[in-house]
Amino acid sequence: MSGPRGERERPVEGAGLTQPLIATKLYVPRQRRGLVARPRLVERLESGAEARLILVSAPAGFGKTTVLAAWLHEVTVSPRCVAWLSLDTADNEPSTFWTYVLTALQRAVPSLGARGLLELLAATPVPSELLLTTLLNELGAVPEDVWLVLDDYHLVGDPGVGQGVAFLLEHLPPNVHVVLSTRADPDLPLARWRARRELVEIRAKDLRFTSAEIAVYLDEASGNELTPGDVEVLEERTEGWIAALQLAALSLQGRADVNGFITRFAGDDRYIVDYLIEEVLTQQPAAVRDFLMQSAVLDRLTGPLCDAVTGRQDGTEMLPALERANLFLVALDDRREWYRYHHLFADVLRARMLSDHPDQLPLLHQRASQWCEDHDLTEDAVTHALAARDFDRAAHLIERAVPAIRRHRQEAVMYGWLQALPDDTLRRSPVLSVFYGDLLMHSGDLVAVGPRLDDAERALAAVPDGEAPPWPDTEELRTLPATIAIYRASLAQARGDTAATAEHAQRALHLAGPDDHLARGGAAGFLGLAAWAEGDVRSALETFAQAVASLHAAGNLLDELSSTIPLADMWCASGRPSKARRLYARALSAVESGGDAFARAAAGxxxxxxxxxxxxxxxxxxxxxxxxxxxxxxxxxxxxxxxxxxxxxxxxxxxxxxxxxxxxxxxxxxxxxxxxxxxxxxxxxxxxxxxxxxxxxxxxxxxxxxxxxxxxxxxxxxxxxxxxxxxxxxxxxxxxxxxxxxxxxxxxxxxxxxxxxxxxxxxxxxxxxxxxxxxxxxxxxxxxxxxxxxxxxxxxxxxxxxxxxxxxxxxxxxxxxxxxxxxxxxxxxxxxxxxxxxxxxxxxxGATNTVKGITYKATESLSDRELQVLRLLDSELTGPQIARELFVSHNTVRTHTQHIFTKLAVTNRRSAVLLARERGLI
Structure with missing residues (x-):
């Protein structure tokens, strides 16, 4: 059993990600000093033991994370396993989100087979129902109650994530509960669960501080004794909004004219936050104030990263000091190495930085990008490079990330990056131009693909002979000319231009090296498709078989098996549906043994x-x-x-x-x-x-x-x-x-x-x-x-x-x-x-063109002898005994049996007998 304090930090590997997982996101935040006891909320949360979902939904600054952390630290109910995940904007991508969820659950329930689940997830952007079903079955077998807490869920808006979470919630076993902390209601069937009493809701009206809680909090936090009238004014003006009360408490520290401050505080609500931030910041030493605003460009803070961004050497000491001063800093791990600012506080700091020092922001983001690159945090490095508007650097980083992106199929991540780059930057990068064209083609925008390929060819041609190209020396760059020709063949094929398809495919074969099996396979594949479009099915089958062989030599099993679909269509056109059926059966057997990485191919x-x-x-x-x-x-x-x-x-x-x-x-x-x-x-x-x-x-x-x-x-x-x-x-x-x-x-x-x-x-x-x-x-x-x-x-x-x-x-x-x-x-x-x-x-x-309840399945005809063998296979006789029964050798029986398996498109005796019974052959 692991509770909210869980196990100590350990290295966490990210399956299917371009950078390691951030372990600090998996810790329940520690309780802060001066926390007001709120038993009414703890009791409300505890009532969720019979619900599938606890929804904590309120605007920023209402203490959602604090309440959940306090609850998990205070409860004594046992046994209980808690998996905590603090979400941020980088998790708004299905493979990233589910990798963190699975890792969090495995940390809470060590017996959970998360490693196998992570391996299934690694090859597909969105988890299939098979993966989630496997996860649910394993969770249902856990003897303890399991609580999955997703903090700041509003930062994750990807439809693929939402669909997976909805499926998970719809099928939760009774011992598993999910807690969502969010600023906006998620797109889930809340009304249905509410009617079934399967939902516990805690909203802003529940989270607001009562008069008694305000008095207790301000007395301790501000160090001043407030009159009932002062508390009443603050309650009225803040409506129990905890963030505003925290800011008020900071501003009240050391003040002689408490009543005067509260009177001024009771001004226009639209300016409360700006006023209080001004009060807090102006009362801090210049060094602290500069550190706060400069480090606010970071989503997560650690001492060395802050030093790289600010140019100072006191980050490791400054962060714990800010936490002790209650300057809206949240510790993300027990070691006090990683932190984040309260989201509202960070937003205001960034706005102030943009207003007061806009010229410094690009440099701060550039420094953050360099540090993240040096520490293999590729996605963060790209994000900061884009924020710095250092688009050449961002393009360079993205070019190096292409192999990992393609390997892990994180097309959504890549698409977002490329959309953020200026068009002229994309045009200067041949690899990114081609990759962007590929994404556009898959989205159906054929018109935009050709110009992207033209851009790539112009960029390559602009490099003088003998000079090293200005782009990273990657395999994608070296094979790019053949890749461009393949994409042109693909574009021509999509437009129905058979002659151009064959022409570009032949060019790709000419450009591809003898060991560039992937390019050669793609080129041969399009030659086969061109022949098919012309109706020359025999040539299409021969050429497409060469493509499949090249894909096999390249080790690209997924594309090799996916090519079964057009190959089977060709066999149907040639009048051999049984051959198509055998191809499908053989490929399906291979993809099903390959796990969830081959789910899309299996679906086809x-x-x-x-x-x-x-x-x-x-x-x-x-x-x-x-x-x-x-x-x-x-x-x-x-x-x-x-x-x-x-x-x-x-x-x-x-x-x-x-x-x-x-x-x-x-x-x-x-x-x-x-x-x-x-x-x-x-x-x-x-x-x-x-x-x-x-x-x-x-x-x-x-x-x-x-x-x-x-x-x-x-x-x-x-x-x-x-x-x-x-x-x-x-x-x-x-x-x-x-x-x-x-x-x-x-x-x-x-x-x-x-x-x-x-x-x-x-x-x-x-x-x-x-x-x-x-x-x-x-x-x-x-x-x-x-x-x-x-x-x-x-x-x-x-x-x-x-x-x-x-x-x-x-x-x-x-x-x-x-x-x-x-x-x-x-x-x-x-x-x-x-x-x-x-x-x-x-x-x-009596139905037009339909037969209900009648099955008529075609197979290649079985000979009389094969039918005899098939009938004997439907018995307890062994192979040698069947041979003696028919007065033939055992090898002859084996030959007949193999012919039966081939004609029925099966691989074993049991399947052959079941299928034969189904078709009325025995």
Whole structure:
């Protein structure tokens, strides 16, 4: 058990931060001399033992921190573990905030597995629900009550922090309580918790000093005996505001005319603080007054840092003296090494410094920046450099911090710094220009990216040959030309300029060194994406495989696994969804073993699997994957793939007979969509149009076609293929609605062009859909026999037609009718019969284009022998026993078993049996 006095200070390492943790922020402040006992507040705080949250909310100067510290020092209830965290503005970033929270909890509860949790947190800016759930489970197992106190919570306004705190509070185990001290109410469901009696609130009206408390405090603090009338005046004018009373007590010390001072004090409230600060400062010796104002530029003070800033040598002695004099100094540790000023006092000191000595402020901040840099406090060093308006120094510091920022994914920190730099400073730094362009690209501002890359190239070109560059010699600078070419390829890809994408990617390959695997992987990746955008899936797969190999050689496992998503899309386009499923399953196994660092990649993989499941009718599995993705997704980060979750959810909703819900999900996807690395081969608006067509809402679909500028006379193009196939469906729907077949001829001609392109590029997935629509068009033209021949041809040529269940079902009764008429004992008859049976179930269910409660999952066909082995795997027999049962060798059984695992996309016997049962194979 650890109480408010806790353990002695020890070194604290920051996981995922660019500088060590400040241990002094984790101490409960010590009680000051002359503290007024306030049992009513202690009792109120103690009542929080049954609440999930104690909220201490009041304006500055109402003694929130003092009350909490006094409570924790006075209580004798045992056992109790207290984790204290004093927040400041530097904590307004998710990874920093949660690293401190986890460290504070581990100091209070040494048995807590914070080290493992910190390692999970280190690779992602915002903690996932998995991390917080793990933390909650561990806290729930602690036998003692655990109190987490977050002091000055108003200084942390990041939405990602707020979401995590809300999740933590919503799921607290009964032995854990959170205390928030804040100047403003947090964005939390306070009303709900209040109604449930799960919230204890202490507000300004509770914290104000009563008349009796004012009398006790002023008698001791000022050294003067005050009349009841004097106390009444001070109470009226200050309304029990403790900061003002503290200032009044300081001003009263040594005064003969106490009544006269109090009369003057009872002036205009707007000037009370200015008046009292003037009284306090003017009564201090010049050396103390100068020290106060100069050191006020610091958020945290220690003797050596104060000496560096003030140019004096008395910081170590001055700080304890100021504390003893009650000059609004708060000790942050038991050793009296680190302090901070009361926030209100610091604000006033800074305002006075700005008014009286504005010319000194840049120098003070420069000195603070240099000291922080020398002591590896990078973030503080940058902050002071920016405050000094020494932008060249700030840029230099940021350039050196780039590797750590990228490694720990603190994009939010970097973005804030770059936003604070003047534009001309950014333009002079090629590394920062490129990094800023990358952040802008991820935010969707494509227009602003190109000029930033131009700035970087101009800055590099301005360095004469043979001269050393004026920037830090980092790996980022050395590989910058290739990096710029990759970003230009990325920008061209996002704009749909395939030729430029390939051109810039080739240039990146030329510029990258043989061992620059990261650049070579990025370049090869964009070459593959360019080939994909052109519809050349075979070349895309080959080139993208090279990119994955380079990422593997670079040791970039996260990007290597994330590349599974576009690679799987390519395999689907080539007609091999089972291959895509195996890739997803293998990658998901790897990211799940990698922990929370791979949460975002895992979310994308779950979304991809949900799309495959929806396509084969396994809606329950699709929903499970989407739920898993939602639990893992980084909602606060810049993630170009966020929109895809909503697309997948829409596909499930449509398959589940909920078209209106599907449209709503797609509307959300449109809002989130940003042009990204992958070509837009499945436009969201075209997916909406297909739903409208299925609903019979042809007017909306016609508006879509007009807005997209799509026509049946267009040339074949892979990036427009999805649009064109949607348009053919619109033509078919109009024909059925109005009995007008005149436009079918042009639709058939368009399908011929699309089919020729897909056949040449060996896009079997595309060709299957084109053939289905050709069959429907021919049937609508009254050429039933030709339609059946086309359908049979499609079923014969497609590698895995059973993997495209929804593709057939979404065409409704017309497609089911054709499937029924395929000769069962002829070519394609087996596949047609199975597809038609599911279609019949749709009709029996009475729902349009949906099957509820029916699972139809495609796999590569198992041979008769493999089915025999699979049935025996669903028994107690060992491998050798199965071999004897089948009269084959054990090695032969192993070979069959491996083939089964591959075709079912599983890795072990138990999973194979469970999946086989689920699919009705055994």
């Amino acid at each position: 993989l779950h979304v991809g699997l949900s799309e495959l499941d929806a396509q084969v009718g396994d809606l329950e599995s699709a929903k499970r994957h989407l739920d898993a993705a939602a639990a893992l997704a980084d909602r606060a980060g810049m993630n170009e793939g966020r929109f895809r979750w909503f697309v997948a959810r829409a596909l499930v909703a449509r398959a589940d007979g909920e078209p209106e819900a599907a449209i709503a999900f797609l509307d959300q996807a449109v809002e989130l969509y940003r042009p990204g690395f992958s070509p837009e081969v499945r436009p969201i608006t075209a997916i909406k149009a297909r739903i409208w067509i299925a609903q019979g809402n042809l007017a909306e679909a016609a508006d879509w076609a007009r807005d997209r500028g799509v026509s049946v006379t267009d040339d074949a193009s892979y990036v427009r293929e999805f649009d064109h196939l949607t348009l053919v469906r619109l033509v078919l729907a109009r024909c059925r609605a109005h009995q007008d077949t005149t436009s079918l001829v042009q639709a058939a001609t368009l399908l011929d062009r699309l089919g020729g392109s897909a056949r040449t590029a060996q896009r079997a997935g595309s060709l299957l859909e084109i053939r289905l629509l050709q069959a429907l068009v021919q049937d609508a033209q009254g050429r039933r026999a030709r339609a059946l021949d086309t359908l049979v041809h499609a079923l014969e040529l497609a590698p895995e037609p059973e993997g495209y269940l929804r593709l057939f079902l979404d065409e409704g009764a017309a497609m089911v009718s054709l499937l029924r008429d395929v000769k069962p004992d002829g070519p394609g008859g087996h596949q047609a019969r199975r597809l038609a049976s599911v279609g019949a179930a749709v009709e029996a269910a």
